[in-house]
Amino acid sequence: MKFMISCDEATSICDKNQYRExxxxxxxxxxxxxxxxxxxxxxxxxxxLMSQIFGKYLTPCDGSEKxxxxxxxxxxxxxxxxxxxx
Amino acid sequence: xSDNIKHTLNPDKWIDLYADYLxxxxxxxxxxxxxxxxxxxxxxxxxxxxxxxxxxxxxERTWLVSILKRKIIDHYRKINSxxxxxxxxxxxxxxxxxxxxxxxxxxPQSWGNDADKKIENAELKDALEGCIKNLPEKYxxxxxxxxxxxYETEEICNELxxxxxNLWVIIHRARIQLRNCMEENxxxx
Numbered sequence: 001m002k003f004m005i006s007c008d009e010a011t012s013i014c015d016k017n018q019y020r021e022x023x024x025x026x027x028x029x030x031x032x033x034x035x036x037x038x039x040x041x042x043x044x045x046x047x048x049l050m051s052q053i054f055g056k057y058l059t060p061c062d063g064s065e066k067x068x069x070x071x072x073x074x075x076x077x078x079x080x081x082x083x084x085x086x
Numbered sequence: 087x088s089d090n091i092k093h094t095l096n097p098d099k100w101i102d103l104y105a106d107y108l109x110x111x112x113x114x115x116x117x118x119x120x121x122x123x124x125x126x127x128x129x130x131x132x133x134x135x136x137x138x139x140x141x142x143x144x145x146e147r148t149w150l151v152s153i154l155k156r157k158i159i160d161h162y163r164k165i166n167s168x169x170x171x172x173x174x175x176x177x178x179x180x181x182x183x184x185x186x187x188x189x190x191x192x193x194p195q196s197w198g199n200d201a202d203k204k205i206e207n208a209e210l211k212d213a214l215e216g217c218i219k220n221l222p223e224k225y226x227x228x229x230x231x232x233x234x235x236x237y238e239t240e241e242i243c244n245e246l247x248x249x250x251x252n253l254w255v256i257i258h259r260a261r262i263q264l265r266n267c268m269e270e271n272x273x274x275x
Protein backbone atom coordinates (compact mmCIF):
# COMPACT_ATOMS: atom_id res chain seq x y z
CA MET A 1 0.00 0.00 0.00
CA LYS A 2 1.14 3.47 -0.84
CA PHE A 3 1.14 5.56 2.29
CA MET A 4 2.19 8.96 1.02
CA ILE A 5 0.01 10.16 -1.80
CA SER A 6 -0.13 13.45 -3.66
CA CYS A 7 -3.05 15.88 -3.55
CA ASP A 8 -3.94 14.89 -7.11
CA GLU A 9 -4.12 11.24 -6.03
CA ALA A 10 -5.96 12.08 -2.82
CA THR A 11 -8.65 14.02 -4.64
CA SER A 12 -8.91 11.24 -7.25
CA ILE A 13 -9.61 8.74 -4.49
CA CYS A 14 -12.04 11.17 -2.95
CA ASP A 15 -13.90 11.35 -6.29
CA LYS A 16 -13.96 7.56 -6.60
CA ASN A 17 -15.21 7.32 -3.05
CA GLN A 18 -18.22 9.46 -3.98
CA TYR A 19 -19.44 6.39 -5.85
CA ARG A 20 -18.44 4.06 -2.98
CA GLU A 21 -15.85 2.41 -5.18
CA UNK A 22 -12.56 3.30 -3.46
CA UNK A 23 -10.71 0.25 -2.12
CA UNK A 24 -9.86 -0.13 1.55
CA UNK A 25 -6.19 0.71 1.01
CA UNK A 26 -7.16 3.77 -1.01
CA UNK A 27 -9.43 4.91 1.78
CA UNK A 28 -6.67 4.47 4.35
CA UNK A 29 -4.22 6.48 2.23
CA UNK A 30 -6.86 9.17 1.80
CA UNK A 31 -7.63 9.38 5.53
CA UNK A 32 -3.97 9.79 6.33
CA UNK A 33 -3.57 12.45 3.65
CA UNK A 34 -6.60 14.37 4.91
CA UNK A 35 -5.04 14.41 8.34
CA UNK A 36 -2.12 16.44 7.03
CA UNK A 37 -3.61 18.45 4.14
CA UNK A 38 -6.14 21.21 4.77
CA UNK A 39 -6.77 21.85 1.07
CA UNK A 40 -7.75 18.27 0.33
CA UNK A 41 -9.84 18.27 3.47
CA UNK A 42 -11.70 21.26 2.15
CA UNK A 43 -11.98 19.61 -1.26
CA UNK A 44 -13.50 16.51 0.34
CA UNK A 45 -16.10 18.50 2.21
CA UNK A 46 -17.04 20.46 -0.90
CA UNK A 47 -17.00 17.32 -3.00
CA UNK A 48 -19.61 15.74 -0.74
CA LEU A 49 -21.72 18.82 -1.27
CA MET A 50 -21.22 18.52 -5.06
CA SER A 51 -22.48 14.93 -4.90
CA GLN A 52 -25.56 16.13 -3.05
CA ILE A 53 -26.13 18.75 -5.73
CA PHE A 54 -25.79 16.18 -8.53
CA GLY A 55 -28.28 13.89 -6.83
CA LYS A 56 -30.71 16.71 -6.21
CA TYR A 57 -30.64 18.54 -9.53
CA LEU A 58 -29.69 16.01 -12.20
CA THR A 59 -32.37 13.49 -13.06
CA PRO A 60 -31.72 10.41 -15.16
CA CYS A 61 -33.62 9.64 -18.35
CA ASP A 62 -36.07 6.98 -17.27
CA GLY A 63 -36.25 5.22 -20.62
CA SER A 64 -39.72 6.43 -21.49
CA GLU A 65 -38.78 9.12 -23.98
CA LYS A 66 -40.27 8.76 -27.41
CA UNK A 67 -38.91 9.84 -30.71
CA UNK A 68 -41.14 12.58 -32.13
CA UNK A 69 -43.55 11.69 -34.94
CA UNK A 70 -41.82 14.09 -37.32
CA UNK A 71 -38.48 12.48 -36.60
CA UNK A 72 -40.00 9.07 -37.27
CA UNK A 73 -41.50 10.20 -40.56
CA UNK A 74 -38.17 11.54 -41.68
CA UNK A 75 -36.47 8.38 -40.57
CA UNK A 76 -38.95 6.30 -42.55
CA UNK A 77 -38.28 8.35 -45.64
CA UNK A 78 -34.53 7.99 -45.25
CA UNK A 79 -34.71 4.28 -44.56
CA UNK A 80 -36.89 3.80 -47.63
CA UNK A 81 -34.33 5.54 -49.81
CA UNK A 82 -31.57 3.50 -48.28
CA UNK A 83 -33.47 0.28 -48.95
CA UNK A 84 -33.89 1.21 -52.60
CA UNK A 85 -30.18 1.84 -52.96
CA UNK A 86 -29.23 -1.51 -51.49
CA UNK B 87 -36.96 -24.45 -28.53
CA SER B 88 -35.51 -21.09 -29.31
CA ASP B 89 -32.66 -22.74 -31.19
CA ASN B 90 -35.05 -23.79 -33.89
CA ILE B 91 -36.47 -20.35 -34.49
CA LYS B 92 -34.96 -18.72 -37.50
CA HIS B 93 -35.39 -14.99 -37.16
CA THR B 94 -35.88 -12.86 -40.20
CA LEU B 95 -35.40 -9.16 -40.91
CA ASN B 96 -38.17 -6.82 -41.99
CA PRO B 97 -36.58 -3.40 -42.45
CA ASP B 98 -39.92 -1.93 -43.57
CA LYS B 99 -41.24 -2.34 -40.07
CA TRP B 100 -38.14 -1.34 -38.15
CA ILE B 101 -39.18 2.18 -37.34
CA ASP B 102 -42.59 1.30 -35.95
CA LEU B 103 -41.21 -1.61 -34.00
CA TYR B 104 -37.84 -0.43 -32.74
CA ALA B 105 -37.26 3.31 -33.21
CA ASP B 106 -38.44 4.23 -29.69
CA TYR B 107 -36.57 1.38 -28.07
CA LEU B 108 -33.30 2.20 -29.81
CA UNK B 109 -33.80 5.92 -29.25
CA UNK B 110 -34.17 5.35 -25.52
CA UNK B 111 -31.16 3.11 -25.49
CA UNK B 112 -29.14 5.86 -27.17
CA UNK B 113 -30.43 8.82 -25.22
CA UNK B 114 -29.56 7.31 -21.86
CA UNK B 115 -25.99 6.96 -23.11
CA UNK B 116 -25.18 9.90 -25.33
CA UNK B 117 -25.70 13.59 -24.93
CA UNK B 118 -28.65 15.09 -26.74
CA UNK B 119 -31.71 14.14 -28.75
CA UNK B 120 -30.24 14.97 -32.16
CA UNK B 121 -27.25 12.77 -31.61
CA UNK B 122 -29.49 9.95 -30.37
CA UNK B 123 -31.65 10.28 -33.49
CA UNK B 124 -28.60 10.26 -35.77
CA UNK B 125 -27.23 7.14 -34.12
CA UNK B 126 -30.57 5.35 -34.54
CA UNK B 127 -30.65 6.27 -38.22
CA UNK B 128 -27.07 5.10 -38.72
CA UNK B 129 -27.99 1.87 -36.99
CA UNK B 130 -30.83 1.27 -39.42
CA UNK B 131 -28.59 2.12 -42.38
CA UNK B 132 -25.90 -0.27 -41.22
CA UNK B 133 -28.58 -2.87 -40.63
CA UNK B 134 -29.76 -2.51 -44.22
CA UNK B 135 -26.24 -2.70 -45.59
CA UNK B 136 -25.42 -5.69 -43.46
CA UNK B 137 -28.69 -7.55 -43.69
CA UNK B 138 -27.11 -10.37 -45.69
CA UNK B 139 -24.85 -11.07 -42.72
CA UNK B 140 -27.79 -11.60 -40.43
CA UNK B 141 -27.82 -15.29 -39.60
CA UNK B 142 -31.11 -15.39 -37.83
CA UNK B 143 -29.75 -16.63 -34.48
CA UNK B 144 -30.63 -13.47 -32.64
CA UNK B 145 -33.92 -11.65 -32.60
CA GLU B 146 -34.09 -8.68 -34.90
CA ARG B 147 -34.10 -6.16 -32.03
CA THR B 148 -31.10 -7.74 -30.30
CA TRP B 149 -29.22 -7.62 -33.56
CA LEU B 150 -30.03 -3.94 -34.06
CA VAL B 151 -28.99 -3.12 -30.48
CA SER B 152 -25.63 -4.76 -31.09
CA ILE B 153 -25.16 -2.46 -34.09
CA LEU B 154 -26.18 0.58 -32.03
CA LYS B 155 -23.68 -0.36 -29.30
CA ARG B 156 -20.94 -0.33 -31.90
CA LYS B 157 -22.12 3.09 -33.10
CA ILE B 158 -21.89 4.46 -29.56
CA ILE B 159 -18.33 3.17 -29.17
CA ASP B 160 -17.42 4.70 -32.54
CA HIS B 161 -18.93 8.00 -31.50
CA TYR B 162 -17.01 7.97 -28.23
CA ARG B 163 -13.75 7.18 -30.06
CA LYS B 164 -14.42 10.01 -32.46
CA ILE B 165 -15.00 12.64 -29.76
CA ASN B 166 -12.05 11.26 -27.85
CA SER B 167 -9.65 11.71 -30.75
CA UNK B 168 -10.60 15.20 -31.89
CA UNK B 169 -7.37 17.16 -31.99
CA UNK B 170 -7.07 20.58 -30.42
CA UNK B 171 -10.23 20.31 -28.39
CA UNK B 172 -10.38 22.20 -25.15
CA UNK B 173 -8.79 20.29 -22.33
CA UNK B 174 -9.80 20.40 -18.72
CA UNK B 175 -7.69 22.81 -16.73
CA UNK B 176 -6.29 20.91 -13.79
CA UNK B 177 -5.53 22.34 -10.39
CA UNK B 178 -2.33 20.40 -9.77
CA UNK B 179 1.28 20.72 -10.93
CA UNK B 180 1.82 18.26 -13.74
CA UNK B 181 5.57 17.92 -13.40
CA UNK B 182 8.61 18.87 -11.33
CA UNK B 183 9.17 18.68 -7.57
CA UNK B 184 5.65 19.75 -6.83
CA UNK B 185 4.02 17.24 -9.20
CA UNK B 186 0.56 16.34 -7.91
CA UNK B 187 0.38 19.21 -5.40
CA UNK B 188 -2.17 22.00 -5.56
CA UNK B 189 -1.14 24.98 -7.66
CA UNK B 190 -1.24 27.76 -5.07
CA UNK B 191 -3.65 30.05 -6.89
CA UNK B 192 -6.01 27.17 -7.68
CA UNK B 193 -6.50 25.71 -4.20
CA PRO B 194 -10.13 25.29 -3.10
CA GLN B 195 -11.62 28.57 -1.92
CA SER B 196 -13.99 28.95 0.95
CA TRP B 197 -17.65 28.53 0.01
CA GLY B 198 -18.79 30.36 3.14
CA ASN B 199 -20.50 28.96 6.20
CA ASP B 200 -23.83 28.95 4.43
CA ALA B 201 -22.78 26.66 1.55
CA ASP B 202 -25.40 24.13 2.69
CA LYS B 203 -28.08 26.75 2.31
CA LYS B 204 -26.75 27.94 -1.03
CA ILE B 205 -27.67 24.62 -2.59
CA GLU B 206 -31.37 25.04 -1.75
CA ASN B 207 -32.11 27.23 -4.71
CA ALA B 208 -33.80 26.28 -7.97
CA GLU B 209 -31.53 28.60 -9.96
CA LEU B 210 -28.62 26.40 -9.04
CA LYS B 211 -29.84 23.91 -11.63
CA ASP B 212 -29.17 26.43 -14.42
CA ALA B 213 -25.69 27.19 -13.13
CA LEU B 214 -24.95 23.48 -12.86
CA GLU B 215 -26.24 22.70 -16.33
CA GLY B 216 -24.15 25.54 -17.72
CA CYS B 217 -21.06 24.07 -16.09
CA ILE B 218 -21.85 20.59 -17.43
CA LYS B 219 -22.27 21.98 -20.95
CA ASN B 220 -18.80 23.47 -20.67
CA LEU B 221 -17.18 20.09 -20.11
CA PRO B 222 -15.48 18.59 -23.14
CA GLU B 223 -17.92 16.07 -24.60
CA LYS B 224 -15.86 12.99 -23.75
CA TYR B 225 -15.79 13.98 -20.08
CA UNK B 226 -19.43 14.95 -20.06
CA UNK B 227 -20.51 11.63 -21.52
CA UNK B 228 -18.64 9.49 -18.97
CA UNK B 229 -19.54 11.76 -16.07
CA UNK B 230 -23.26 11.64 -16.87
CA UNK B 231 -23.28 7.88 -17.44
CA UNK B 232 -21.67 7.30 -14.07
CA UNK B 233 -23.23 10.05 -11.96
CA UNK B 234 -26.68 10.58 -13.38
CA UNK B 235 -27.59 7.37 -15.18
CA UNK B 236 -25.86 5.39 -12.40
CA TYR B 237 -24.36 2.78 -14.68
CA GLU B 238 -21.92 0.30 -13.17
CA THR B 239 -18.26 1.07 -13.83
CA GLU B 240 -17.87 -2.26 -15.60
CA GLU B 241 -20.81 -1.59 -17.87
CA ILE B 242 -19.51 1.82 -18.94
CA CYS B 243 -16.06 0.39 -19.56
CA ASN B 244 -17.53 -2.36 -21.75
CA GLU B 245 -19.80 -0.04 -23.63
CA LEU B 246 -17.15 2.58 -24.35
CA UNK B 247 -14.25 0.17 -24.56
CA UNK B 248 -12.17 1.95 -21.90
CA UNK B 249 -10.41 0.67 -18.75
CA UNK B 250 -11.57 1.41 -15.18
CA UNK B 251 -8.47 3.53 -14.61
CA ASN B 252 -9.34 5.59 -17.73
CA LEU B 253 -12.82 6.00 -16.34
CA TRP B 254 -11.63 7.25 -12.95
CA VAL B 255 -9.20 9.72 -14.52
CA ILE B 256 -12.05 11.12 -16.60
CA ILE B 257 -14.39 11.29 -13.60
CA HIS B 258 -11.68 13.06 -11.57
CA ARG B 259 -11.08 15.63 -14.31
CA ALA B 260 -14.77 16.20 -14.87
CA ARG B 261 -15.47 16.68 -11.17
CA ILE B 262 -12.50 19.02 -10.69
CA GLN B 263 -13.72 21.16 -13.56
CA LEU B 264 -17.32 21.16 -12.33
CA ARG B 265 -16.18 22.10 -8.85
CA ASN B 266 -14.10 24.99 -10.19
CA CYS B 267 -16.98 26.17 -12.35
CA MET B 268 -19.54 26.04 -9.54
CA GLU B 269 -17.11 27.76 -7.20
CA GLU B 270 -16.71 30.57 -9.71
CA ASN B 271 -20.39 30.87 -10.62
CA UNK B 272 -22.26 29.93 -7.50
CA UNK B 273 -20.37 29.55 -4.26
CA UNK B 274 -17.82 32.33 -4.35
CA UNK B 275 -18.73 35.05 -1.90
